[in-house]
Each structure stands twice: as structure tokens, then as C-alpha cells.
Amino acid sequence: MPQSATHPARPSARPRVVILGASLAGLLTAAALSRHTDVVLVDRDPLDEELTSPRRGVPQSRHTHGLLVSGSRAMEALLPGLLDEVVARGAILGDVIGGSQWVMRGAPMLSFPSTLIGVLCTRTLLESQVRRRVRSLPGVELLGEHDIVALVTDDASRRVVGARLVPRTGPDAGIETVLAADLVVDATGRGSRLSRWFAELGYDLPEVTEVAASVGYATRVFHDERGVLDGTDVIVVSTDPQTGRSGAAARIEGGRWTVTVAQANGAAPPIDLPEFTAFVDSLPAPELGRLVRACQPDGTGEVYRFPSSRWVRYERLRRRPLGVLAVGDAVCSFNPVYGQGMSSASLQAAAVRDLVEECVAARGGDVRAALDDLASRAPAVQARVVSAPWALATGPDRRLPGMPRKPLPERLLDRYVDRVIEVARHDAPVTVAFMEVLNLLRPPQSLLAPGIARRVLGARAHRAPVQQCVAPELVRTTAPR
Numbered sequence: 150m151p152q153s154a155t156h157p158a159r160p161s162a163r164p165r166v167v168i169l170g171a172s173l174a175g176l177l178t179a180a181a182l183s184r185h186t187d188v189v190l191v192d193r194d195p196l197d198e199e200l201t202s203p204r205r206g207v208p209q210s211r212h213t214h215g216l217l218v219s220g221s222r223a224m225e226a227l228l229p230g231l232l233d234e235v236v237a238r239g240a241i242l243g244d245v246i247g248g249s250q251w252v253m254r255g256a257p258m259l260s261f262p263s264t265l266i267g268v269l270c271t272r273t274l275l276e277s278q279v280r281r282r283v284r285s286l287p288g289v290e291l292l293g294e295h296d297i298v299a300l301v302t303d304d305a306s307r308r309v310v311g312a313r314l315v316p317r318t319g320p321d322a323g324i325e326t327v328l329a330a331d332l333v334v335d336a337t338g339r340g341s342r343l344s345r346w347f348a349e350l351g352y353d354l355p356e357v358t359e360v361a362a363s364v365g366y367a368t369r370v371f372h373d374e375r376g377v378l379d380g381t382d383v384i385v386v387s388t389d390p391q392t393g394r395s396g397a398a399a400r401i402e403g404g405r406w407t408v409t410v411a412q413a414n415g416a417a418p419p420i421d422l423p424e425f426t427a428f429v430d431s432l433p434a435p436e437l438g439r440l441v442r443a444c445q446p447d448g449t450g451e452v453y454r455f456p457s458s459r460w461v462r463y464e465r466l467r468r469r470p471l472g473v474l475a476v477g478d479a480v481c482s483f484n485p486v487y488g489q490g491m492s493s494a495s496l497q498a499a500a501v502r503d504l505v506e507e508c509v510a511a512r513g514g515d516v517r518a519a520l521d522d523l524a525s526r527a528p529a530v531q532a533r534v535v536s537a538p539w540a541l542a543t544g545p546d547r548r549l550p551g552m553p554r555k556p557l558p559e560r561l562l563d564r565y566v567d568r569v570i571e572v573a574r575h576d577a578p579v580t581v582a583f584m585e586v587l588n589l590l591r592p593p594q595s596l597l598a599p600g601i602a603r604r605v606l607g608a609r610a611h612r613a614p615v616q617q618c619v620a621p622e623l624v625r626t627t628a629p630r
């Protein structure tokens with residue numbers, strides 16, 4: 150491959166962070182770091198134009214993307230004013246209890262006004278506004294249409310000092326170039342090659358914990374000219390443990406609804422309108438069928454297959470090169486039916502911002518030294534951030550038919566959660582506590598707090614636990630070499 154070394158190190162300038170991948174995790178991490186460093190965000194997609202439609206590098210953006218309450222708050226904290234800006238562009242702020250219809254285990258949950266507000270819009274609109282804001286931050290540069298091909302290290306492979314890129318267009322197209330960095334952040338999503346690069350540099354491969362999901366997704370968009378479901382902004386039907394079917398509908402900008410149906414452990418749901426409608430009708434939420442019939446379809450729809458929730462355990466590596474860390478889906482990607490990925494990326498970015506502030510203060514303002522501290526401490530902090538959404542996504546998936554039987558303590562917890570759901574159908578404080586957990590505002594253990602446990606265990610409602618079968622290959626942890 151032809152090579153030309155450009156973008157040399159600039160010892161006198163502010164430290165430079167190079168972020169690989171300019172999607173939500175990359176952009177939000179840039180916002181977290183730009184107070185102390187220059188940032189260059191690199192992506193294979195063009196970044197100079199306004200984002201108006203789903204782009205190639207993020208094919209999932211054609212599907213329903215809800216932003217949880219925690220994610221909304223974290224994004225607003227990283228980029229103050231962002232929520233007003235997306236609302237001005239058509240996003241809806243939805244009350245996750247009052248403006249929503251939740252159907253769990255086949256029966257509706259309580260709905261009443263609350264202060265738990267999430268954001269509803271296309272992922273394209275959200276990323277577009279986040280990108281606009283990040284682009285305007287001092288010291289941030291967006292470098293689109295470049296393939297990221299490898300890391301650059303010092304001679305001893307102890308420190309990452311940059312990244313190798315290949316421009317896709319322009320006079321230098323195809324000529325490899327090196328972008329020097331004081332810190333490289335991998336935000337290239339689920340397809341990240343960071344762990345393989347570590348192995349090529351002589352480090353251990355990190356453990357990967359994986360829980361099979363095998364979810365097929367089908368999404369269609371509808372124009373709602375008549376206000377078919379006034380007062381409702383979201384409908385969520387959680388996965389039926391027997392059939393593996395689930396669905397969701399959300400209002401989005403432009404007077405439209407996005408409707409997604411999903412099938413665990415089986416064929417993807419059909420996308421042609423009559424069969425799609427029949428699938429919708431099989432879910433225990435008649436409003437979904439009413440919506441699909443009363444509204445005008447927009448486009449032909451999209452399908453997507455998602456194999457497994459996947460967590461790369463960088464925090465468990467005994468040795469890592471200096472000067473590099475991963476964020477977002479590159480660390481952990483979740484079965485999308487739980488709607489957590491963007492919130493996890495936002496919470497990880499917020500944790501990076503807090504950590505860098507702490508490290509800079511501890512180093513008396515020496516930002517380069519602080520970035521080294523950040524890279525070595527971030528994986529443990531991120532693991533704490535990711536552990537709650539991981540438990541919430543993989544816990545129910547590991548109860549689906551065909552999964553290995555869980556150990557007794559987990560089965561007892563599952564029975565307790567079944568009871569929480571039953572009690573939440575008629576008990577408002579339990580509903581709020583449960584929704585706070587689902588929205589990553591409180592850890593799952595908070596449902597065991599005495600005030601909630603008394604209500605849950607003292608109530609009468611109860612249902613039989615979900616049946617479990619055995620198939621050990623569906624849950625696995627890949628040990629390091």
C-alpha cells in the first residue's frame with residue numbers, strides 16, 4: 150500500500166485525541182474530552198454534509214431508536230440545550246409512563262403522568278443534531294471518507310501513538326496516511342477490531358461474554374395524518390417468552406410513527422404490509438394494529454438481524470497498550486429490543502468526562518499525563534456503567550426457551566422480578582421504581598430496597614415463572630488465549 154505520513158505529532162499544541170468512528174459514541178466522547186484536548190473524529194462516511202437520511206456506516210438507523218431517560222439526561226448534560234434543539238427539529242419528548250402503553254408478559258402496565266421523559270425521533274435526526282453541536286466545539290475536527298485500517302504504536306508496541314487511515318476520495322485516495330494522537334478512542338461500533346489489533350501487538354485477547362439473541366427485526370414507517378392514537382407517544386410490547394415475539398411503535402418527527410416488530414430465535418418477521426400487519430395483530434396490543442391500518446405507509450420497510458448481546462471485557466485484561474480505549478458498542482452491544490445502546494454510549498461518554506476532569510485535577514493540569522490515567526482507568530469505570538443494561542438485556546433473554554437453566558439465585562431473582570411486574574400493574578410507586586430501572590436511572594438492585602420489596606412481597610398478585618430449557622451453546626464466555 151502506498152504511504153504518506155501526514156498530520157504529524159504536535160508537541161507544542163494541546164494534546165490531540167483521535168476518535169475512530171464518528172457515530173453517537175464517538176461524537177459524545179468528543180464532547181466529553183474537547184474541554185482539555187483537540188479532537189479529530191474519523192469515519193468512512195462523509196461528515197461534511199448535513200445528515201438528512203440514514204447513512205451507510207450505521208445501517209441500524211433505519212429502525213426504531215428510542216432514547217431512554219438516562220440517555221436523554223446524559224446527552225443534555227454533555228451538550229446543554231440539545232433536547233430543545235431536537236424538539237425544534239420535530240422530536241417528541243415522551244413521558245415513559247404517562248404517554249406510553251407498555252404491555253409486559255401479555256398484560257398492560259399502569260399509565261399515569263410522570264417526570265420520566267425520553268426522546269422520540271429518528272436516530273438520523275438525533276445524530277445529525279449531536280454532530281452539528283460537536284462540530285461547533287472549539288478544537289474539534291471531523292475527518293470523513295477515511296477508512297481506519299490499523300493502530301500505530303511506538304517501537305516497543307507499549308503505546309498507541311496514532312492510527313493508520315486510507316482516504317476514500319480526493320487526490321490521496323488509497324494512499325495510507327498516519328494520524329498522530331496522544332490518545333486513540335475506538336468508537337467503531339460492534340465491528341470494532343481493537344481486540345484483534347491488541348492480539349497482533351502481542352497482548353492477550355480480551356474475554357468476550359456473549360448471550361445469543363438471534364433477533365430478526367422488521368421496521369415500517371407510517372404517516373399519521375388523523376392523529377390515530379392521541380395521547381400516546383409510544384407502545385412497547387415486551388418479548389413473549391413462549392413465542393419470542395415483541396414489538397414497539399413510537400412517534401417520530403414529521404407526523405410519523407415508526408413501528409418495529411421482532412422475533413427472537415427464529416425467522417425475521419415479514420416486511421410486506423399484509424404479513425407485517427398480521428404479525429402486528431398477533432401481539433397483545435390492539436392499538437398497534439389500529440395504527441398500522443389507519444396510517445399511510447411511508448416506504449417499503451427494512452429488516453435487520455442481530456445475533457447476540459456482546460461485551461468485550463477490556464477491564465479484565467492484565468496488560469493493555471497505553472494511549473487507547475474503546476467506547477460505545479465497541480465495548481458492549483445489546484439486543485436492541487431493550488433500546489439501550491445509545492443510552493449506554495451517552496452514559497459511557499459522561500463517565501469519561503467525569504474521569505478526565507478527575508485525572509486532570511489529580512495531575513495538576515498536565516493533560517497528557519491525565520489522558521494516560523484516563524485510558525488505564527476508563528475500562529473499569531465503563532464496566533460499571535455497562536453492567537446494569539447488560540443485566541437488563543441478557544437476564545430476560547437467558548430465560549427464553551432453549552437457554553441453559555440459570556443458577557438458583559438468579560432464578561429466585563427472576564421470580565422476584567416477575568412479581569415486581571405483576572405488582573407494578575396496579576401499584577404506582579412500584580411502576581415508577583421499575584421504570585427507573587428500565588431507563589437506567591437506578592441499578593436493578595434498587596428493586597430490592599425495603600420500601601419497594603415490602604410493596605412487592607406484601608401484594609397478592611403472582612404469576613408462574615417462565616419455563617426454561619437447556620442449550621448451553623447460547624451463552625458463552627470466550628476465554629483469553
Ligand SMILES: Cc1cc2nc3c(=O)[nH]c(=O)nc-3n(C[C@H](O)[C@H](O)[C@H](O)COP(=O)(O)OP(=O)(O)OC[C@H]3O[C@@H](n4cnc5c(N)ncnc54)[C@H](O)[C@@H]3O)c2cc1C
Pocket residue numbers: 169170171172173174175191192193194205206207209210212213214215216217295296297298336337338339340366453455476477478479485487488489490491492493494
Ligand atoms: C436494529 C437496531 C435497533 C436499535 N435500536 C436502539 C434503540 O431503540 N435505542 C438505543 O438506544 N439503541 C438502539 N440500538 C443501538 C444503537 O444503534 C447503537 O448503540 C448506537 O448507534 C451507538 O453505537 P456506536 O456509536 O458505538 O457505533 P455505531 O453507531 O455502530 O457507529 C460506528 C461508526 O464507526 C464507523 N466505522 C466503523 N468501522 C470503520 C472503519 N474501519 N473505518 C472508518 N469508519 C468506521 C461507522 O461508519 C460508524 O459511523 C439499536 C441497534 C440496532 C442494531
